Amino acid sequence: MSEAERSGRYRSKLVYELRHLRPSLRAALRLEDHFLTLLDGAVGICAVLSDQTDERPRLERLEDFFDEFSEEIGEGDLSLLLAFFETLDTATWVARAERIAGAGFRRYVRRLLGAASYNRIETAFKEDAAVVVFALRLGVRAAMPYAVAWSDAVQVVSKEQLKAVNGSAIAGADLVDAVMKFDTFVGTKMFSTLPMEMTTASGEDLKNWGNAELPGLLEQFRAVVAESSIRRIEEANAPLVRKIKGARSALENSEDGASQAANSLIELFDRITREAFPKSTVLEWSDANFPDDTDMFHCKDNLRAPTKRAETLCFIHAGKPIDRDNPQGYLIQEVIARALVATRNKLEKIKHSDKGTPQERDQVLHLSKALGAALLLALSFAKMQSKTEPAEVPQ
Numbered sequence: 001m002s003e004a005e006r007s008g009r010y011r012s013k014l015v016y017e018l019r020h021l022r023p024s025l026r027a028a029l030r031l032e033d034h035f036l037t038l039l040d041g042a043v044g045i046c047a048v049l050s051d052q053t054d055e056r057p058r059l060e061r062l063e064d065f066f067d068e069f070s071e072e073i074g075e076g077d078l079s080l081l082l083a084f085f086e087t088l089d090t091a092t093w094v095a096r097a098e099r100i101a102g103a104g105f106r107r108y109v110r111r112l113l114g115a116a117s118y119n120r121i122e123t124a125f126k127e128d129a130a131v132v133v134f135a136l137r138l139g140v141r142a143a144m145p146y147a148v149a150w151s152d153a154v155q156v157v158s159k160e161q162l163k164a165v166n167g168s169a170i171a172g173a174d175l176v177d178a179v180m181k182f183d184t185f186v187g188t189k190m191f192s193t194l195p196m197e198m199t200t201a202s203g204e205d206l207k208n209w210g211n212a213e214l215p216g217l218l219e220q221f222r223a224v225v226a227e228s229s230i231r232r233i234e235e236a237n238a239p240l241v242r243k244i245k246g247a248r249s250a251l252e253n254s255e256d257g258a259s260q261a262a263n264s265l266i267e268l269f270d271r272i273t274r275e276a277f278p279k280s281t282v283l284e285w286s287d288a289n290f291p292d293d294t295d296m297f298h299c300k301d302n303l304r305a306p307t308k309r310a311e312t313l314c315f316i317h318a319g320k321p322i323d324r325d326n327p328q329g330y331l332i333q334e335v336i337a338r339a340l341v342a343t344r345n346k347l348e349k350i351k352h353s354d355k356g357t358p359q360e361r362d363q364v365l366h367l368s369k370a371l372g373a374a375l376l377l378a379l380s381f382a383k384m385q386s387k388t389e390p391a392e393v394p395q
Helices: 003-009 013-019 023-028 033-050 058-086 090-101 103-113 115-142 144-154 159-163 175-193 211-253 257-274 279-289 308-316 327-353 358-386
Strands: 297-300 303-306
Touching: 013 033, 013 115, 023 103, 033 058, 033 115, 103 115, 115 144, 115 175, 144 175, 144 211, 144 327, 144 358, 159 327, 175 211, 211 257, 211 358, 257 308, 257 327, 257 358, 279 303, 279 308, 303 308, 308 327, 308 358, 327 358
Parallel strands: none
Antiparallel strands: 297 303
C-alpha cells in the first residue's frame, strides 16, 4: 500500500463530505473548522489503531499519522483546536449531540442539503462509525488481560480488607463481566447496523464472545498475563525471573515443592519491593502521603520500619507524591498493594506449614497466578509513574 493510499484510509470520509459543502450550509449546520479537524483526527486515530493490514507497530503508525496530520492542519488550525479544548463546555456538546441524533434534526438536514448530498453524508457517517466501533472492540478486547489480572489479584483480598478501601464497590467490581457485556453490546447493537465490510476486521474480530467460550478465553488470557508478568519482572530485575522458574520446578519435581515454591515467590515479591527504594525513603514517602496511617510502619527496639504495605505502595507509585486533589485516583493502586501483601501472607503460611499435601500444592499454584497478575498491574503502574518526572519524596 502506498503512503497516499494509507493516508486516505486514515482520514474521515464524513469530514471529506462536510468540507465540500458550501460555506453557508456549513454555517447553518454549525460545522466549525476546529470541530471538523477534531473529528478528522479522531476517526484517523481509530483507523490507524484498527488497521489489521498494517504490520508496523501501532506506536510507529500513530507517530507517522500525527506528523502528517499536524503538517496538514497548519499552525492556525492548531491554535483554533487548542482554543476549542480550553473553552470546551461538555454540557453544551452533549446537548448538541442529542439534538443531532434526533429524527427532527435529520429531516431538517435532508431538506437543507437535498437527498443526494444527504445520502452521501449518511453513507460516509456510517463508514466512519464502522471504523470507530471496530477500534472500540479491539480496545475493549485488548483490555481483557488486565481485567483478568485484576480479577485474579483481587480475589485473594478478603471482603473485610476491601471494605477498608474507600470506594470498595469499585474495588470489588467484576471487570471480566463488564468487558464481556460491553463487547457483546458492541457486537450485537452496533456491528449489525454498520458496514463493517468497509473495515479491515476479520470474521474472528466480528464474532461475539459467548458465555460458553468464556472458560477457554480466561485460560488463554491467564497465559497472556503470565507471559506479560514475566516480561515486566525481567525489565525491572532480570535475575529475579529465576525465582519464578525455581517455583515452577519445585512444584513439579520436589516432594517439598509447595514450601520451596512459596519461599521462592515470597523472595521474588520481597526483592522487587525492597530493592526499589531504601527503607528510609519509603518511611519519608509514607509520612508525606499517609501521615495518619499507622499501618504504614511498625516499631522494633524503638526504631520505625516500613511495613510491606508501605514498601508496596511506594513501589507502585514509583516514589511519586499522591495527588491529594484526586483521592480516588490511587484507589486501584491501593487494592493492588493489598492483593500483593495478602498473597504474600498466604504464601508465608504455606512456607511454614510444610505438610506437603496436594492441597498445598494446588493452593501455591493458585497464589502464584494471583501474584503474577498483581505484579503485572503493579509493575505497569510503576513504569507509567516513573516516566512522568524524576522521582521525589514530597515534603
